[in-house]
Amino acid sequence: MSRVLTLFFAAVFVATACGQTPTTPSASASGxxxxxxAAITRGGTVIVAIWxxxxxxxxxxxNQTVSGVxxxxxxxxxxSTTNDGNYVPVLAQTVPDVANGGVVVKGTKMDVTWxxxxxxxxxxxxxxxxxxxxxxxxxxxxxxxxxxxxGFDQIESIDTPDxxxxxxxxxxxxxxxxLNFGALxxxxxxxxxxxxxxTDYNRKPLGTGPFKVxxxxxxxxxxxxxxxxxxxxxxxxxxxxxxxxxxxxxVALAQLQAGEVQAMWNLTEAQxxxxxxTQGLALQVTPAPTVERIEINTAQNREYPDPNSTHPxxxxxxxxxxxxxxxxxxxxxxxLLFGKAKPGSSPVSQGWAKYTGTQEGYxxxxxxxxxxxxSWVKGSDGIxxxxxxxxxxxxxxxxGDQLRERVQQVLVDEWKAVGIEVKIQNQPSSVLLSGxxxxxxxxxxxxxxxxxxxxxxxxxxxxxxxxxxxxxxxPTQADCSGQNYTxxxxxxxxxxxxxAGSTLDLEKRKTAYNTxxxxxxxxxxxxxxxxxARIDARVNAVQGWQPNTWGNxxxxxxxxxLKK
Amino acid sequence: xxxxxxxxxxxxxxxxxxISVAAFAIIKAQPGGPxxxxxxxxxxxxxxxxxxxxxxxxxxxxPLQYLNWLGSFLRxxxxxxxxxxxxxxxLIGERLPNTLYLMGTVxxxxxxxxxxxxxxxxxxxxxxxxHIVTGTIFTFLSTPTFxxxxxxxxxxxxxxxxxxxGGMQTLGASFDVGDRLRHLILPVATIALVQMGSHVRFLRxxxxxxxxxxxxxxxxxxxxxxxxxxxxxxxxNAAIPLVTIIALDMPELFVGALVTEQIFGWxxxxxxxxxxxxxxxxxxxxxxxxxxSSLIVLANLFADVMYGWLDPRIRFS
Numbered sequence: 001m002s003r004v005l006t007l008f009f010a011a012v013f014v015a016t017a018c019g020q021t022p023t024t025p026s027a028s029a030s031g032x033x034x035x036x037x038a039a040i041t042r043g044g045t046v047i048v049a050i051w052x053x054x055x056x057x058x059x060x061x062x063n064q065t066v067s068g069v070x071x072x073x074x075x076x077x078x079x080s081t082t083n084d085g086n087y088v089p090v091l092a093q094t095v096p097d098v099a100n101g102g103v104v105v106k107g108t109k110m111d112v113t114w115x116x117x118x119x120x121x122x123x124x125x126x127x128x129x130x131x132x133x134x135x136x137x138x139x140x141x142x143x144x145x146x147x148x149x150x151g152f153d154q155i156e157s158i159d160t161p162d163x164x165x166x167x168x169x170x171x172x173x174x175x176x177x178x179l180n181f182g183a184l185x186x187x188x189x190x191x192x193x194x195x196x197x198x199t200d201y202n203r204k205p206l207g208t209g210p211f212k213v214x215x216x217x218x219x220x221x222x223x224x225x226x227x228x229x230x231x232x233x234x235x236x237x238x239x240x241x242x243x244x245x246x247x248x249x250x251v252a253l254a255q256l257q258a259g260e261v262q263a264m265w266n267l268t269e270a271q272x273x274x275x276x277x278t279q280g281l282a283l284q285v286t287p288a289p290t291v292e293r294i295e296i297n298t299a300q301n302r303e304y305p306d307p308n309s310t311h312p313x314x315x316x317x318x319x320x321x322x323x324x325x326x327x328x329x330x331x332x333x334x335x336l337l338f339g340k341a342k343p344g345s346s347p348v349s350q351g352w353a354k355y356t357g358t359q360e361g362y363x364x365x366x367x368x369x370x371x372x373x374x375s376w377v378k379g380s381d382g383i384x385x386x387x388x389x390x391x392x393x394x395x396x397x398x399x400g401d402q403l404r405e406r407v408q409q410v411l412v413d414e415w416k417a418v419g420i421e422v423k424i425q426n427q428p429s430s431v432l433l434s435g436x437x438x439x440x441x442x443x444x445x446x447x448x449x450x451x452x453x454x455x456x457x458x459x460x461x462x463x464x465x466x467x468x469x470x471x472x473x474x475p476t477q478a479d480c481s482g483q484n485y486t487x488x489x490x491x492x493x494x495x496x497x498x499x500a501g502s503t504l505d506l507e508k509r510k511t512a513y514n515t516x517x518x519x520x521x522x523x524x525x526x527x528x529x530x531x532x533a534r535i536d537a538r539v540n541a542v543q544g545w546q547p548n549t550w551g552n553x554x555x556x557x558x559x560x561x562l563k564k
Numbered sequence: 565x566x567x568x569x570x571x572x573x574x575x576x577x578x579x580x581x582x583i584s585v586a587a588f589a590i591i592k593a594q595p596g597g598p599x600x601x602x603x604x605x606x607x608x609x610x611x612x613x614x615x616x617x618x619x620x621x622x623x624x625x626x627p628l629q630y631l632n633w634l635g636s637f638l639r640x641x642x643x644x645x646x647x648x649x650x651x652x653x654x655l656i657g658e659r660l661p662n663t664l665y666l667m668g669t670v671x672x673x674x675x676x677x678x679x680x681x682x683x684x685x686x687x688x689x690x691x692x693x694x695h696i697v698t699g700t701i702f703t704f705l706s707t708p709t710f711x712x713x714x715x716x717x718x719x720x721x722x723x724x725x726x727x728x729x730g731g732m733q734t735l736g737a738s739f740d741v742g743d744r745l746r747h748l749i750l751p752v753a754t755i756a757l758v759q760m761g762s763h764v765r766f767l768r769x770x771x772x773x774x775x776x777x778x779x780x781x782x783x784x785x786x787x788x789x790x791x792x793x794x795x796x797x798x799x800x801n802a803a804i805p806l807v808t809i810i811a812l813d814m815p816e817l818f819v820g821a822l823v824t825e826q827i828f829g830w831x832x833x834x835x836x837x838x839x840x841x842x843x844x845x846x847x848x849x850x851x852x853x854x855x856x857s858s859l860i861v862l863a864n865l866f867a868d869v870m871y872g873w874l875d876p877r878i879r880f881s
Contacts, residue, residue: 045736047736053839055601055645055647055843056647056648063601063602063605063608064601144615144616144618145619145649146612147602147605147612147616148602148605148607148608148609148612149611149612150609197644197649198644198649198651202649202650217658218650218655218658218836219829219830219831219832219835219836219839220731220732220831221735240736242735242736245829245831246730247730247826247828247829247835251729251730251829254717254722254729257722258721258722258729260728260729260734428595430595430596430597430600430603431595431596434595434596434600434603435603435608436603436610436613439595439596439597439600439603440595458607463607481609481610
């Protein structure tokens with residue numbers, strides 16, 4: 001009898017295991033909704049679990065990714081990006097560029113003319129016009145609590161000859177201009193406020209998007225309801241979206257599995273097997289531009305080193321090459337990231353400027369032979385020495401990150417096997433990634449040997465490449481603003497960066513950036529670990545999701561619908 | 565008595581000031597600071613940092629920052645959160661009812677269970693009932709609340725699917741008393757199971773001491789029923805120290821259970837404190853600490869006064 005039962009359960013187990021296939025929605029080429037109109041059912045509420053709470057939703061104050069996730073459906077701008085990195089107009093009629101005459105370059109300055117689509121209304125019924133564009137720039141620059149003024153500080157003035165036209169006069173060639181006005185703010189509502197931080201705009205920002213914020217219960221939930229004044233007839237399909245604040249991503253996953261929420265933001269790779277084996281759930285794995293990397297300090301490891309100084313160990317390119325050859329990137333991805341990432345090869349992995357080259361792969365024998373060839377001889381304890389200098393380095397990353405700690409353990413072992421001793425010295429991200437000299441960020445100060453962290457380039461690569469790989473970007477005591485932490489110095493790279501920054505020609509810029517990235521890889525100053533993916537999950541009933549490398553999973557909430 | 569109360573209140577003022585200075589120093593000593601949240605953004609420049617530091621008053625010397633806060637605080641302007649820009653009083657006001665609701669229920673449940681159980685274990689000392697109760701209590705007293713809370717969620721929420729996994733109510737649905745009660749069960753159980761242990765043991769010890777007194781023997785000798793001897797004579801006298809313990813628990817009604825609120829996603833004061841602490845949002849932190857430290861001082865005073873009022877043997881010097 002018990003034999004029969006065991007066989008029965010085994011059969012059931014096999015049947016359920018076979019019956020499950022993770023259903024990931026297929027990526028479609030066009031950014032617009034691709035579901036057939038006949039199949040869509042309207043109405044319903046989708047509850048999305050977010051495990052961080054947005055502290056503010058105001059367009060110019062928000063500095064958390066999760067705030068953007070909530071306001072993607074509420075606040076709109078002139079243009080946006082699709083999955084393949086092209087710009088598309090949202091509130092504007094077309095994206096201006098040199099070819100269609102919308103952008104006029106005058107020496108070192110440029111003028112961009114935006115034309116709004118007619119008849120757009122804010123969700124309170126008031127009309128949107130070009131004065132809102134001018135007001136957005138005005139208030140972004142004037143408000144002392146704005147998060148950052150990138151782009152807006154390049155604008156000299158804005159003319160508004162009529163209600164649908166705005167001519168923006170830039171005082172330099174600013175390539176990322178299409179996304180400069182990614183969020184428009186309502187002049188009619190906010191211009192009379194002395195201090196916007198004290199108004200309701202923080203919690204219920206007024207926008208032109210398919211939804212509006214109707215309720216903000218701190219610590220509990222944020223409710224979005226359909227905007228009846230939305231410019232696209234018939235959309236959005238959903239009545240309500242509620243963002244439920246939960247304490248952690250484990251709780252969010254538990255609630256998704258229990259059916260208490262219908263979607264969840266931002267899973268870790270380690271949580272994906274759980275979702276894949278639960279029936280009724282689907283994952284969306286979107287390649288993100290984020291690249292995890294290990295940066296190598298080529299200058300001396302001390303506070304504010306002389307940029308021309310050299311690191312006693314890491315100045316030897318044989319050591320840097322050996323570190324790379326002894327890094328098993330694919331194994332780490334398979335075992336620790338469950339295959340949900342790609343091996344890295346450059347800082348720009350997506351978009352029109354993405355690097356077309358590769359970085360060498362795992363070859364520990366080559367690592368050993370490279371070190372031998374450079375006279376690094378293995379001592380009795382297995383660690384190499386050369387001219388009395390022991391090959392011992394420190395390796396830092398952020399504390400409390402399980403994935404990074406595991407990666408460190410793998411690499412410490414791998415590197416020890418080729419004779420490199422590595423000591424782990426982790427610090428909390430509030431220090432390691434503080435981005436300031438006063439905050440004791442070791443990257444800025446230069447007090448590190450190897451440091452591992454992730455960075456996400458914006459869609460225009462200049463803001464990533466220029467401060468990081470130009471010799472002018474090395475942070476010093478006098479000027480801490482640079483981001484060239486490896487202290488990489490290459491006159492050819494500097495030249496290419498200057499060239500790319502002075503033109504709007506995409507082909508010229510693409511070639512220049514590729515040159516820089518090749519020079520960077522040839523110098524072996526950075527080990528590109530992996531390109532991460534953004535992973536979100538939903539129940540099968542939630543339809544309409546499309547991946548977008550350059551946006552959040554909520555970038556197309558107007559297309560979401562609930563299958564009954 | 566009146567002079568005693570006034571003297572204690574006057575002593576409380578420098579104590580509260582010292583607490584707020586110490587809290588301020590600890591918050592400021594943390595690495596990170598309120599601007600740490602902006603660092604992840606690659607577009608955040610040094611110029612932006614300088615501007616925001618000035619906008620939030622963070623570029624002033626530390627003692628001046630504290631005195632500015634103290635000055636506005638005493639004028640009943642509790643300041644604005646650095647993260648959400650909302651007035652601190654409003655933030656506290658939003659969360660306080662939720663915490664009162666949760667902790668009030670815990671308070672009532674603990675009393676309703678602890679008093680009968682405490683009396684019974686004392687009266688039936690060393691019986692099987694006493695042994696079982698004592699064993700259970702010590703088990704729960706040794707359990708950390710976060711572990712117990714997570715265990716209850718896993719068992720009752722995930723595996724049995726009897727109870728919801730957190731929050732105050734089912735989102736999107738209209739108000740329903742049953743729904744609210746179902747969400748209340750697990751967080752209350754987590755806190756109450758651990759807390760009631762100490763109340764039961766305390767009452768048991770106090771009762772045993774009282775029952776052993778001579779006047780109890782007199783009462784029984786007079787022919788009074790056992791029930792009256794225990795309830796009217798023993799319990800009333802044994803309960804006096806318990807009143808003190810209960811009075812000292814009262815500040816928790818307002819401040820909430822930090823860890824439990826985090827686990828159950830309960831939007832209360834504990835969660836507000838946690839979020840503010842991780843973001844170094846010191847206006848909010850100082851506001852909450854001011855509330856909780858004043859309540860603790862007042863509760864201590866209240867407990868002492870109550871004890872003196874209930875027990876005529878106590879005299880205040």
